[in-house]
Amino acid sequence: MVVNNMIKDNVISRLMQLGLSEYEARAYISLLKESPASAYEIAKNSGIPTSKIYEVIKKLQSRKMVQSIHGDRSRIFIPQSPDEFASTIRLAMEDSLGAIKEELKEFKTDIETDYTWSIRDYDGLILKAKRIIDTAESTILLSIWPQEMELLLNMLTTAEARGVKVIVVHYGATNIKIGRIFKHPVEDTIYAQGDIRGFAITVDSKEALICNISRKKIEAIWSMNSGFVIMVEEYIRHDIYLVKVITRFAPLLKEKFGDRYEGLRDI
Amino acid sequence: MVVNNMIKDNVISRLMQLGLSEYEARAYISLLKESPASAYEIAKNSGIPTSKIYEVIKKLQSRKMVQSIHGDRSRIFIPQSPDEFASTIRLAMEDSLGAIKEELKEFKTDIETDYTWSIRDYDGLILKAKRIIDTAESTILLSIWPQEMELLLNMLTTAEARGVKVIVVHYGATNIKIGRIFKHPVEDTIYAQGDIRGFAITVDSKEALICNISRKKIEAIWSMNSGFVIMVEEYIRHDIYLVKVITRFAPLLKEKFGDRYEGLRDI
DNA sequence: ATTTGTTAACCACTATGGTAGTTAATAATA
């Protein structure tokens, strides 16, 4: 979807995501701001050409988002309340999704366990991570840096509230409180110098997602392949172990391996 | 939305509702049925022109619904699992809806309390009823005939499971078990003869929806206007009262008012 | 030679955004 030069109002683009055209979204919002209003008024304070307003309103009516009532000299319109709108959409969506899930059950082979998926854009990575967290049932193992933590914290919190065990290796200091969190003293390790950071997550020993994030490019891999999952799990546990070792024996290690513990890479 | 002569596969039209084009939906389903598959194969067993399959797949890839891997002679493709797909969509949807609700909060005046909405199609009526039931918090009062009961029973059951008190006046016999159900002995009253039936619902003393349904046309009214709501509530309670009276004093009434109790209309 | 795999070009239809122009009723003004 090409975004026109103009930066579109956030609300409007959101509504467009839900299937409205831009004019429809603008007309609806205009009505929310001021109602009841005649078609002409809506056109004026929404910036929609007066010539277009009637078909736009017709569409909105057919979507049950506005309703006409009889004004003095002409028809005037009132909007469905946003709550009502949201509820209706959600209902329809849940309906569709439920039905689809049901109908696609027969095809649900074990496609996903055999392959790995690669993801090459940051948004895709975050979306995938969210989905994984969202469907977690018992345990989440996570190795993460602050940048990603910020984006996923909400999801993690709700997962934990759901009763999911959350175990986190967090790179760098933080005062976030979630599950069992191990703070990795980044500044003391070799990772501090590079401009790439890692990201890894596994849930329920069933699926795993790992990624190296740099400014230039990202390359994430997701899979349900059990070997892969076990590997990632081990990797994170290893990280936890490392944190424990470093924090516990820091002085001693410094003495033995130097200031940056390069030797630890091989543990 | 005009439905083409051809009756489209249910699954496909569902997927289309979620924003896929027909070709995209067909290609995806084909992949679920058999994967991995080359573009050519997908085209063949989905009925999509081979000349179109590549752009279609490209779109699906950009939607993260299929992924290409390197096969022996050419690229082959695997689908995202339906579960994964459903979860991702749901997540995105909830995201959008949440954001919209938030952003539209400022506009949320008391639009809806002042007006009445009229609904003239059966689907719209049922949708509205579902939405109302879905958002009920404490009490549902319902006057209903079997036809509509069938369509709304699921919603009512989940509402009740949520802790909502459900009180129903059901016209005609039934063995449905839900909340407090009062079975209206239709056959004994004046209603039995007409070909129109009523429908009324109120929830939480906040909103109400009433309708007269005949074969020719329907005209439903919904409102949050408190006067209207109270009126509908009273109407339903009156109905309950009527049921109690009829069932308790049937013989006596029959004697006094004749076989069809015409006199009761005025109670 | 036929199947498989890939790309390009074209047509038709529809939805959408965008511009003009028409008609009628008021309101302002000469």
Place this chain on the structure above:
DNA sequence: TATTATTAACTACCATAGTGGTTAACAAAT
């Protein structure tokens, strides 16, 4: 009173993009 403006309501037309659908061309594999 007649004549401009302005407001309001609505129709018509055009360009573009997405989609479904067809034909052609061409390379590689069996």
